[in-house]
Amino acid sequence: MLVSAKEMLQKAKAGKYAVGQFNINNLEWTKAVLQTAQEQQSPVILGVSEGAGKYMTGYKTVVGMVNGMMEELGITVPVALHLDHGGYEGCLKCIEAGFSSIMFDGSHYPIEENVAKTKELVAMVKEHGMSLEAEVGSIGGEEDGVIGAGECADPQECKMIADLGVDMLAAGIGNIHGKYPANWKGLSFETLDAVQALTGDMPLVLHGGTGIPEDMIRKAISLGVAKINVNTECQLSFAQATREYIEAGKDQQGKGYDPRKLLAPGFEAIKATVKEKMELFGSVGKANA
Ligand SMILES: [Zn+2]
Numbered sequence: 001m002l003v004s005a006k007e008m009l010q011k012a013k014a015g016k017y018a019v020g021q022f023n024i025n026n027l028e029w030t031k032a033v034l035q036t037a038q039e040q041q042s043p044v045i046l047g048v049s050e051g052a053g054k055y056m057t058g059y060k061t062v063v064g065m066v067n068g069m070m071e072e073l074g075i076t077v078p079v080a081l082h083l084d085h086g087g088y089e090g091c092l093k094c095i096e097a098g099f100s101s102i103m104f105d106g107s108h109y110p111i112e113e114n115v116a117k118t119k120e121l122v123a124m125v126k127e128h129g130m131s132l133e134a135e136v137g138s139i140g141g142e143e144d145g146v147i148g149a150g151e152c153a154d155p156q157e158c159k160m161i162a163d164l165g166v167d168m169l170a171a172g173i174g175n176i177h178g179k180y181p182a183n184w185k186g187l188s189f190e191t192l193d194a195v196q197a198l199t200g201d202m203p204l205v206l207h208g209g210t211g212i213p214e215d216m217i218r219k220a221i222s223l224g225v226a227k228i229n230v231n232t233e234c235q236l237s238f239a240q241a242t243r244e245y246i247e248a249g250k251d252q253q254g255k256g257y258d259p260r261k262l263l264a265p266g267f268e269a270i271k272a273t274v275k276e277k278m279e280l281f282g283s284v285g286k287a288n289a
Helices: 006-015 027-040 050-055 059-073 088-097 111-127 155-162 189-199 214-222 232-247 264-281
Strands: 019-023 044-049 079-086 101-104 131-136 141-143 146-148 168-171 204-206 225-230
Touching: 006 019, 006 225, 019 027, 019 079, 019 264, 027 044, 027 059, 027 232, 027 264, 044 050, 044 059, 050 079, 050 088, 059 079, 059 088, 079 088, 079 131, 088 101, 088 111, 101 111, 111 131, 111 155, 131 155, 155 168, 155 189, 168 189, 189 204, 189 214, 214 225, 214 264, 225 232, 225 264, 232 264
Parallel strands: 019 044, 019 225, 044 079, 079 101, 101 131, 131 168, 168 204, 204 225
Antiparallel strands: 141 146
16 A cells, blocks of 8 residues: 655654655556565655656556556555656646655745645645655756756755645755756755754755765765655666667567567666665665664
């Protein structure tokens, strides 16, 4: 059964590790993440962007697939199904469809409107036993057509949003979605430290986990980051493994064109990436911690 992300993230924050949010795109992605979480005995968050939700034909399909798969694969580790960067309307749809967690990305609204809409959603998710992530300060790069500049959040604004009763807070600390440019300045630990000092026990979320050096990831966790989003890295490893299969001409040998064979190397590559991240984040073996 799906669970809210609240408890797993509170435990992670207290235990100084982070739970990975791995974005899913289809059946192979979902199966790879769920199986790896079970094998590693790690809690996990399945992220679904609005675009990926649409691609999979809608949120109800996603909920049906994830619930069915958890039952048939015998998944017993804590799993949250989380809307990634939801707009207000998308949040309402996911509450109705049976997600267990949502992110309201109100970062593009003026702070007053972000506060008002976040308050409404806090009340709704509490009623449904779900968890809510809010964002302050836009996170750079492009996600589903929303382009941000990689700014650093105002710690006072973070406190204001945290105090509304959200369960986790994404604060921009110079992180970027997608691949990092060569001239990237790195994470602003000064900002992270200031946000953490004002928000206390609030689990902080690091978006754009792909390409951040491992020592920076470890330092961010030590400074209060309890959830790290991974999306692009699984896409890159899936694409790489699929490319190698095709380039080796394996799709033209025997029944190598069978999608169950064609997609297998990419599937295994996602599993390997997820395992590597769980080890780096320290969430391995924490399913029942
Ligand atoms: Zn993000």
